[in-house]
Structures are given as C-alpha cells and as structure tokens.
Amino acid sequence: MSKKGLLFNCGKSKVMHFGEDENTLVMSFLDSVSSYTYNKHERIVGTGVVRCDISSFIFEKLEEKGIKTHFIKNLNNGKMLVKKIDMFKLEVIPRNYAAGSMVRNYPVIHGTRFDPPILKIDMKYSNDPMLNDDYIVALGIATKKELERIKELAHEVNNFLSSFFLEKELLLVDFKFEVGRNEKGEIIVGDEISPDGMRVWDRNTYVSMDKDVFRFGKGDLVEAYKELQKRLMV
Ligand code: C5P
Numbered sequence: 001m002s003k004k005g006l007l008f009n010c011g012k013s014k015v016m017h018f019g020e021d022e023n024t025l026v027m028s029f030l031d032s033v034s035s036y037t038y039n040k041h042e043r044i045v046g047t048g049v050v051r052c053d054i055s056s057f058i059f060e061k062l063e064e065k066g067i068k069t070h071f072i073k074n075l076n077n078g079k080m081l082v083k084k085i086d087m088f089k090l091e092v093i094p095r096n097y098a099a100g101s102m103v104r105n106y107p108v109i110h111g112t113r114f115d116p117p118i119l120k121i122d123m124k125y126s127n128d129p130m131l132n133d134d135y136i137v138a139l140g141i142a143t144k145k146e147l148e149r150i151k152e153l154a155h156e157v158n159n160f161l162s163s164f165f166l167e168k169e170l171l172l173v174d175f176k177f178e179v180g181r182n183e184k185g186e187i188i189v190g191d192e193i194s195p196d197g198m199r200v201w202d203r204n205t206y207v208s209m210d211k212d213v214f215r216f217g218k219g220d221l222v223e224a225y226k227e228l229q230k231r232l233m234v
Helices: 047-064 101-105 133-138 144-167 221-233
Strands: 007-010 014-018 024-029 032-035 040-043 071-076 079-083 090-097 113-123 170-175 178-181 187-190 198-202
Touching: 024 047, 032 047, 047 071, 047 079, 047 144, 047 221, 090 144, 090 178, 113 144, 133 144, 144 170, 144 187, 170 221
Parallel strands: none
Antiparallel strands: 007 014, 014 024, 024 079, 032 040, 071 079, 090 113, 090 170, 170 198, 178 187
C-alpha cells in the first residue's frame, strides 16, 4: 500500500508527510515561531512560506556549489519536496561572530569575530545539550569517521554561505543546520537553513534579519525575513 500523504513526523515548526513514494517527503513549514531560551511561542502568519522559500534558495545554491542536500524542489505555499534521509540526532552550529548562547555562557564580547570559524554541536534531545566528540561516539550518534565528515561539511557549508552573504553586504553570524545519511551512506544536508535558525546582520548597520527580531521584540518578523530574502535573491 502506498504511504503517500501519511504523516511521517511532526515537529514544532514543520510537519512531514510521505510524498509520491517512500523515498520522498513533503515538508510543510508552519507559521509557528518559538524561542526555548526566552520561553516565547507565537503563530506569525507568513513566516512558514518565507522560511520555505529562503531555505529552498539556499539549498539550490549549495547544490550548485556541489554540496549535497535533501532538497528536490520548492512546491511553493510553504511546502518543500525532499529526499527521505536518515537524520543524525544533531544540531550543527557554525559560528563566525559571538552572539546568543555564546555570549550568555562564556566570557566573550558580543560581535567578536571567530577566525577561523568555530563549531558547536548539540544533541536533538530534551533541551538540546551540547556535545563533544567523545559524547557523540559514546552515545552512538555518529562514528568518529562520520563526525569528521560532518565537521568538514559544516566548514564547507559555512565558508560558502558566509562568502555568499558577504557579497550581499550581510554578515552570517551563526546558523544551525542538520545532517543525515542518504541511500549511498553519504552525509548530506537535511532539514532547513533559514532565518528561523540563523543570525544575520546587515554588514554596515548590524541590524538583525532573523529570529532575534522575534526573541527581542525588535519589529515585524515577516518583514525582516522578507528583507533578507530580497537581499539574498538580488
Ligand atoms: O542559541 P545559540 O546562540 O547557541 O544558537 C546559535 C544559532 O543556532 C542561532 O542562529 C540559533 O537560531 C540557531 N539554533 C537553532 N535551533 C536550536 C538552537 C540554535 O536554530 N535548537
């Protein structure tokens, strides 16, 4: 029996259903915005579609660069067709400048540049505890070899995206992405890469165009995401 249309997974900000066959999924981006740290959750109409569009655009750019992702196509209206892959229970976070939890938890000044960029890896579990290499291997989340590849991929994605953003006069401060294994066992980019899980500042004014607008009540979130979309796509 075909699984088409059956529910596969339901998260805070996305719902996934099986696509035409068992190897594809339709990801529906919800208008749901939340911040665990600031204990905020709201429905903000329009955020789902713009997250899906920005994420699709970024995945297309990564693919053009030869970086594999699960992206197949943007079905529009906040839906994306993707390959079903075996996701690691990890959140991979490259950081180019100090912000967010880095500044809250460590003695570093907001905006300090990290050259070379640094990586943080959290576990997708409970309140997303931070991991280290030993924890990742001991918990059986990834092998040492897979972890090396994940880190290499994180730097490839970050180098490409930060240069691309800089061409648009944008600073990519940090971002979260997720990885999985495809049918060939290759480690590829999954989930979404969007302003919902990223910090981006205008290079000259340092104005945020990401979820910090929501976290700190700094204005209209949809307008901020749309401004980012416009800047990225010119
Ligand atoms: O909270 P922290 O400062 O460590 O987050 C770093 C980056 O990762 C931010 O851009 C944030 O939006 C993103 N992130 C995320 N989902 C999480 C944790 C962090 O998208 N669960």
